[in-house]
Amino acid sequence: MQVEIISIGDELLIGQTINTNASWMGQELSRRGAFVSRVVTISDKTDAIRSAIDEGLNNADVVLVTGGLGPTKDDVTKKVITDYFEDELYIHEETLERVKGFFARMNRPMLEVNVQQAAVPKKCTVLKNMQGTAPGMWLEKNSKILISLPGVPYEMKGIMEQEVFPRLEHLFGLKQFYAKTANLQGVGESYIADKMAVWEDNLRSNGLELAYLPSPGLVRLRITSLNGQSDEALIDACFRELEEAYPENLYGYGDASLAEITGNLLKQYGATVATAESCTGGALAASLVSVPGSSAYFHGGFLTYTNELKHTILGVQQEHFTTVGAVSEEVVREMAAGGKNKLNVDYCVSISGIAGPDGGTEEKPVGTVWIGIASPKRVVAKRFLFSDNRERVINRTVLSALNFLRNEILWNHQ
Amino acid sequence: MQVEIISIGDELLIGQTINTNASWMGQELSRRGAFVSRVVTISDKTDAIRSAIDEGLNNADVVLVTGGLGPTKDDVTKKVITDYFEDELYIHEETLERVKGFFARMNRPMLEVNVQQAAVPKKCTVLKNMQGTAPGMWLEKNSKILISLPGVPYEMKGIMEQEVFPRLEHLFGLKQFYAKTANLQGVGESYIADKMAVWEDNLRSNGLELAYLPSPGLVRLRITSLNGQSDEALIDACFRELEEAYPENLYGYGDASLAEITGNLLKQYGATVATAESCTGGALAASLVSVPGSSAYFHGGFLTYTNELKHTILGVQQEHFTTVGAVSEEVVREMAAGGKNKLNVDYCVSISGIAGPDGGTEEKPVGTVWIGIASPKRVVAKRFLFSDNRERVINRTVLSALNFLRNEILWNHQ
Structure with missing residues (x-):
């Protein structure tokens, strides 16, 4: 029809x-x-x-x-x-x-x-x-x-x-389409299309349809069957292959947001979280708090935009600012550890980066962001480079931090 | 065309x-x-x-x-x-x-x-x-x-x-309409339409067009002339009347956001700002930081979601939580004063409220929010009641806090 x-x-x-x-x-x-x-x-x-x-x-x-x-x-x-x-x-x-x-x-x-x-x-x-x-x-x-x-x-x-x-x-006699959508963070649609070309062909030759639904920092992949619910197992098998290809990127299915899924993990393990943010200025915490019921795991955070506050509030060593700079592995590690210690939580996520439009250098261009996590078992840090305007650098940083946290919670409980 | x-x-x-x-x-x-x-x-x-x-x-x-x-x-x-x-x-x-x-x-x-x-x-x-x-x-x-x-x-x-x-x-040869838009915070479009009915009639009889462009927490009023730039003075005169009717609500013209305009005021007076947030979880700070160049005035903040952190980090008296509760004038005043003192800034904006969907009572329903400001000359606080879902309560709180801060900066410098 x-x-x-x-x-x-x-x-x-x-x-x-x-x-x-x-x-x-x-x-x-x-x-x-x-x-x-x-x-x-x-x-x-x-x-x-x-x-x-x-x-x-x-x-x-x-x-x-x-x-x-x-x-x-x-x-x-x-x-x-x-x-x-x-x-x-x-x-x-x-x-x-x-x-x-x-x-x-x-x-x-x-x-x-x-x-x-x-x-x-x-x-x-x-x-x-x-x-x-x-x-x-x-x-x-x-x-x-x-x-x-x-x-x-x-x-x-x-x-x-x-x-x-x-x-x-x-x-x-309208029949019911069956569709399921997988959500991925931190990998672009063109990389998926390239790596998964054979998978995509197989999927189509099985009579399924695939659609890429990108948005800044996220990609959603929707598989649709015209045969209704009867293809559910086939579609689930396809998505399992996708999970194996992108174990750290594929964070969930359907409409649940990354903040919701990460929050649910914290709730599941009875864990608490805080943030220590610089260039995102609270956007990561605001994303966690946007989920109803987040008071069960979100305790608070420190927004330390200036180097002085990174030192006095979070205990980052002063010398780092002159040797490696505020946007560095050393600084986000100490921010995360300091925040975790001061707020007495299980996880503390720290962020320091250059959101732009000013402040970039050749070595650390605008969009360079370090994210650190202090967890029950270790302190880790990762460097990211986002090339976009201020708003989208902040948005992508928040999504990357949420997914980094999600993976770190899973690692702590594996 | x-x-x-x-x-x-x-x-x-x-x-x-x-x-x-x-x-x-x-x-x-x-x-x-x-x-x-x-x-x-x-x-x-x-x-x-x-x-x-x-x-x-x-x-x-x-x-x-x-x-x-x-x-x-x-x-x-x-x-x-x-x-x-x-x-x-x-x-x-x-x-x-x-x-x-x-x-x-x-x-x-x-x-x-x-x-x-x-x-x-x-x-x-x-x-x-x-x-x-x-x-x-x-x-x-x-x-x-x-x-x-x-x-x-x-x-x-x-x-x-x-x-x-x-x-x-x-x-x-597309002609350029001449249009100017005034932006107001904290007053609904139907109230403006009611109070300004005569003004609106005069405007239309002068050949101008008026459009209300509402969004959650804000109303934009656009006056358009089909005669181009030549009606600029007439339109400016109309907007001056609107400014007189809504001196605290009309915060600016055109595309500049409320965070930008408030930030520019801080820059103009060489003043610094911090936040001490509870139910917004960093959304106010994130809004201030979303403006390029905000490092000139934004220093940092405390996200104190739990009562314990409001006490240990900001120095809010424990007894308030049992007598007047965390969502109260007393608590936001002490949050603002404590944040200002600890972060050594000129202005500290504090927020404590019930964003929902749970946590409301008959006396303090979901959407009840207290906002406090510690400024160079005084500490002030205001109660708001927003009736909406969690996301929009947070959004409206941020806009109200920004406009409250804008008016407080103007008061400090009058």
Whole structure:
């Protein structure tokens, strides 16, 4: 079953509103095995709507139209649809009663424009809107289906769930796609694609689909099966190969964030954590604290942006600043050890780097970051080089520190 | 000038990614007087891309294509475009050098797929990508223009601003709207709309347009003139009235963030700052540090998530935790004073609150936050109540703390 989505509204074209309706519909339809082939966003103009509907019904089995059903003058969708189906409008009594009830409950006067919301084409099946006044409409022509829905997100979602999906499932016997997503930190998509080329080919020849979903510092790999849940074991086997190839990078599956997964590990082992941050200025701690329930393991931290505070608060030896510099293995090791000791926690993660845009040298360019961890069994440190602007250097540093911590917790408990 | 936007990517159709690129382009193009007539979102398939390009070039003067330029196999856009223009690919030396430099700076090996990122159609004008490896491409056919850009938002935006807008302005004589935006913190848009109703009417009867651009914790008010720069004085006069109505809320104009503006004030007065944070876990400090050059005024901070650390590190009296509780005026005052004293700074901002989802009581519900500031002349504290989820409570707390600090610096120097 092919679907085309038509989103109507000038506010979408001028970027005043982001088209979250189309994303939600795309998500829900794909989950049910329908294939969204195109999303077309157009203005409130008659011609644009008419030709989009025409194209949509030519291309797809089902056309979902959102927007343009409100009571204000600039909403012409209903008229265009009625003309397109060579039909005429009439007042749908059941809807009118519902609209009247709506206004009575809100204790507001009902205007003539509101009565017109109950007008629908004669040929249409009315889709009840339990969340608002404008009803949805279902029309058929040459065994193609056109569904028109209001643009208000919660009204659209209500009608989709209560009226549209049950009908489509019945008509098209929609099956459920099965998809699983693995999340990796610290390795770029092009390196994975290069190293895993054979794996990727095998996967495709097994009828599975692979998608790379990169974001700064992270890559998500999604494997989809068109055969539904029955391919679950096959997909799990593919991901086990990926785990073996990237044991330190692959941190989890699905929607759980790296901060959440690292936090869960700390909780699991009853361990506590603190941070000693310089160039990230608290961003690592803020990421840990963003997880609900983080008070179970996060105790606190020191933000030591100046060398003086690294010395007085964390006990970093003064001489390091002149010999190896603040961005060095020696300094992050002493920061981590000092923080762990002072805050009496199991793990302390330290960060010292050059976030930029200034402060870089030939030997230590902008983006150079040292991360240290003092853990129950040892103190370790790693050097990273991120080439990006300040915001993204900080973001990548936080993700790298979280994954470094995750691996260090696992090492301590192996 | 009519523009059609083509957004390529299965992740958009299945709703895994929301199409924010199209919104941003729509916004920026409308501001410049260009008319976006359609946004078409399609899959990574050759046929879909080819026919969308064909339709786009028939409908509009300029077609903007985003996505499908990455190094992985599922990205076919470049090949389709090259075929459509009956052209062939060659390695663009300047781009190759740039890509090589990019990998050299990152100290990473360059793969064959990365070399291919420098391949472009012979007929195209290369649009330099200063933020990533895939270059933009500009092609012309029958006096229509096709522009292909990477789908990574910051790369797309960089090329649009540095390469595309200047060319379009030159070619189509796009007029520059004149717009100015005022930024307010700590007051809701509906309250402004209510209090400033007469002001808003006057503004519109002067031919100006007003838009409210709300985001969590902030409201931006944009006044636009279709007459260009000539209305500058009129707009400034309108904003002066707004400043008088909201002296503590209106913190600045244009794109400068609240952290930047507060940081600039600190720099201006040669003052230093630190934080002592509990429920925000470093998010306030991270916000201050996100500003380039913040090392001039940000010295460091203490993250004291547990009561024990509030006592041992900051010197908060133990008895407060049993009498008034950790989320109280007494505690944030002592946190701020203790932090200022220990870190030897001019200003120390302290935060203690209940970010949720757990920990609320009838007297102190989730979203209750106390913010304290120790400044050269006094220690002050304020209570806030934010009703929202954990992430937004933290976000609003940070913005409120920054604006509180900004007003406190001004008070100290009045």
